[in-house]
Amino acid sequence: MSNTSTNSDTSGLSAGATAATIALGVVGGIVVIVIAIAIIRCIQKNKMQARNTSMQITSVSAVNVNSNIDMVTIERFLADIVKERPVRFTTQNIIDFTQNFAQKLGSGGFGIVYKGQFPNGVQIAVKVLHKTQDKRAEEQFMAEIGTIGRTYHINLVQLYGFCFDDTLKALIYEYMEKGSLDGYLFDESQKLKWEKLHEIAIGTAKGIRYLHEECQKKIVHYDIKPGNVLLDANFSPKVADFGLARLCDRDNSHISLTGGRGTPGYAAPELWMPYPVTHKCDVYSYGMLLFEILGRRRNLIIGLAESREWFPRWIWDKFEEGELESVMSNCGIEYTDRDKAERMCKVALWCVQYQPDARPSMNSVVRMLEGEEEIIAPTNPFQYMMSFDGSSSQWSESRGYSTSTTSATNESEANSLIHQNQ
Known part of the structure; x- marks a missing residue:
């Protein structure tokens, strides 16, 4: 009787332990799965955030590049506009351009013409008005600036600029190598x-x-x-x-x-x-x-x-x-x-x-x-x-x-x- 009772108790304890072990294993597996899912989602979220940040940075960079391109284009455009209008030079500019009026091309009643050169190497012709100019000469001077200074055509001589100081009045043209017809x-x-x-x-x-x-x-x-x-x-x-x-x-x-x-x-x-x-x-x-x-x-x-x-x-x-x-x-x-x-x-x-x-x-x-x-x-x-x-x-x-x-x-x-x- 006693032996039978003892065996029965031992068998009951073993079954309970086994059930507990199984239950604990199942719970542990669930916890591992939940943790794994959480980790995967966290990684995916981080990747998405990184991708979005990268896209934002790329977008901002692209805008900056485009802005820089636009600014360069605008600056060049404005510079070209300035080039197409006569520039007012000083007396010292004219002296520098002509190397102190070193090369005389010709003269007439209106003034004397000298050959010169801009600092960038472009050759020019500088017509210097006589100091004792009359009213008619002044009118012609203003007519040149007021008309040819408004135009740009391949068959019109270009007026680069002028000087209108107390000591010097001059007109600066593009240089024409072959002279007049x-x-x-x-x-x-x-x-x-x-x-x-x-x-x-x-x-x-x-x-x-x-x-x-x-x-x-x-x-x-x-x-x-x-x-x-x-x-x-x-x-x-x-x-x-x-x-x-x-x-x-x-x-x-x-x-x-x-x-x-x-x-x-x-x-x-x-x-x-x-x-x-x-x-x-x-x-x-x-x-x-x-x-x-x-x-x-x-x-x-x-x-x-x-x-x-x-x-x-x-x-x-x-x-x-x-x-x-x-x-x-x-x-x-x-x-x-x-x-x-x-x-x-x-x-x-x-x-x-x-x-x-x-x-x-x-x-x-x-x-x-x-x-x-x-x-x-x-x-x-x-x-x-x-x-x-x-x-x-x-x-x-x-x-x-x-x-x-x-x-x-x-x-x-x-x-x-x-x-x-x-």
Whole structure:
């Protein structure tokens, strides 16, 4: 009996211990699982926070980079704007640029022109006004700044800046290596090929077209002539000398003037008469320039035979007689260039029409010279001369035209010498 009882008690204790052990194991496993899940979630949370922080840092960096790029772009843009406007320099600046006026390029009634250089190596031409300048010279000085200083075109000379001190008044231009066009038209020692002259004629027309039709305010030059067409190293033309130029509103077609303007021989008739003046006076002057490019000679040369003293009238006579071919031969124009030369003859005759309204716009001039616009037969631009006896020299003198092959106004002499090499 006692042995049986003892065995029964021992068996009961063993079963209870086993159950407790199992229960404890289950609880422990659950705790481990819970702890593991908690650790995994904690790790995932930390990773998410790190990723978000990294993305925020990257985003901020990207914004900073973009901001820096924008600021650099804006600064460059503002710097370019400043470069395109004339800068006011001091007297000491001018002395430094010209190395104390070491190299003189030329002189005239308006002032003396010196060669100079900016600190960055860009070559310049500095026109220094005479100290004893009169009111007209001061007006021309201000006209240069007020007109060319507002423009930027490949066929207009660029005005970099000016000096307006008590001791010095000067204008600073880009330097044009080949000087002015008149040297290549009237100097036998440095003639250009006619094909290049044709390119110069078109480039000059585009510069004038910009002044008349593409600027915010229309600019009338008043003094278009070979001496005011400058050539760069590649013989590309740039219109220069805006000392007589005027700004005018586009809606105002007429300009009030006091006294004659322009250079005799190139100035439109209305500039010397009490008639309304428009931008078409530049078209007339350009036509006279075309005649000189065509013939590579001055329009008026006293003493020539065959009525060729006044070249434009001789061109008209040949055109009217249907003999333009003789003009080509006389001017030494090759057969391959004769179509272009014939167009140039007709355009020139249209440009010098007596009535301003009959003259074409400079846009039409460019298109006709480039063969993009048909040219109808021009009418006689010299019909009004019938009241004279037919002598070109008498007509020229009556209009104030010079009979000298080397005459020029003092103001034009100064600009003709700008940028010419010694």
